[in-house]
Amino acid sequence: xxxxxxxxxxxxxxxxxxxxxxxxxxxxxxxxxxxxxxxxxxxxxxxxxxxxxxxxxxxxxxxxxxxxxxxxxxxxxxxxxxxxxxxxxxxxxxxxxxxxxxxxxxxxxxxxxxxxxxxxxxxxxxxxxxxxxxxxxxxxxxxxxxxxxxxxxxxxxxxxxxxxxxxxxxxxxxxxxxxxxxxxxxxxxxxxxxxxxxxxxxxxxxxxxxxxxxxxxxxxxxxxxxxxxxxxxxxxxxxxxxxxxxxxxxxxxxxxxxxxxxxxxxxxxxxxxxxxxxxxxxxxxxxxxxxxxxxxxxxxxxxxxxxxxxxxx
Numbered sequence: 001x002x003x004x005x006x007x008x009x010x011x012x013x014x015x016x017x018x019x020x021x022x023x024x025x026x027x028x029x030x031x032x033x034x035x036x037x038x039x040x041x042x043x044x045x046x047x048x049x050x051x052x053x054x055x056x057x058x059x060x061x062x063x064x065x066x067x068x069x070x071x072x073x074x075x076x077x078x079x080x081x082x083x084x085x086x087x088x089x090x091x092x093x094x095x096x097x098x099x100x101x102x103x104x105x106x107x108x109x110x111x112x113x114x115x116x117x118x119x120x121x122x123x124x125x126x127x128x129x130x131x132x133x134x135x136x137x138x139x140x141x142x143x144x145x146x147x148x149x150x151x152x153x154x155x156x157x158x159x160x161x162x163x164x165x166x167x168x169x170x171x172x173x174x175x176x177x178x179x180x181x182x183x184x185x186x187x188x189x190x191x192x193x194x195x196x197x198x199x200x201x202x203x204x205x206x207x208x209x210x211x212x213x214x215x216x217x218x219x220x221x222x223x224x225x226x227x228x229x230x231x232x233x234x235x236x237x238x239x240x241x242x243x244x245x246x247x248x249x250x251x252x253x254x255x256x257x258x259x260x261x262x263x264x265x266x267x268x269x270x271x272x273x274x275x276x277x278x279x280x281x282x283x284x285x286x287x288x289x290x291x292x293x294x295x296x297x298x299x300x301x302x303x304x305x306x307x308x309x310x311x312x313x
Contacts, residue, residue: 003044004093006122007225009037010311038068048072050082050091054174056194062126062217063095079108083116086220099216103149105264109218110278113236113307120234120308122219130154130208133200134180134187143168145176146189154189157207225310227284232261234307236278237297238268252296253281256289285309
């Protein structure tokens, strides 16, 4: 058996939550047992986890949430590097962002999934919270650094609480934290992890305009986890150039009673107006009805690929 088994962990955490009568909340129990699992895995073989860096990025935070503090973490400059180091065996697994509830899909991750032999073996849901970090009081701050998307997601708070303060755009929230650490009278909008890593004080928490800002991450590796009875399967296909092609592709899911949770289209880049369709569905590839439906979709498609079956995040 592999050292890291998402399905086994999912069953364990589900059981722990079901038998708990409190007073600890479920998320606290999961955090505690995640560290127990992480330490236990390191006794068998320390895992190396590649992630989209730099250190203290949201992807780093998501990886830590999934693998705990006992794993070894390898930051990568871009998403393609994460796939590359896992394919070469330099890391056991990789963590990449795939979708944000406000900004939409991370298209480069979707493109990489088409060409790789790696599988999606787990998903992570991380609530994204933006925080004002600095070693100066709010009244002394003259410049705020952050990523342009983050400024957009905190616009109302900034206009209300920091009017007239200069906003400087940088490539990442981590870089913003680094600048706030070394430049006087500056601040950064970044994660709480960045505050801990770079020694900054939290001036204001949760300053985002929308509270339900969640990013979905994929854990990529070589294995397909076993079913847990609460699984998701991701596929990608392209349709033939004919009337009603997409409609015919989706009919098998209705016939077999399979719920689709997401469908996303991407240009194939091989021919004008030719598209790939990424679909998430409820169920595991080992279930007969899932296999039967996907066999039908495969026969009708121009291109078809199962990206992975994994426990619901």
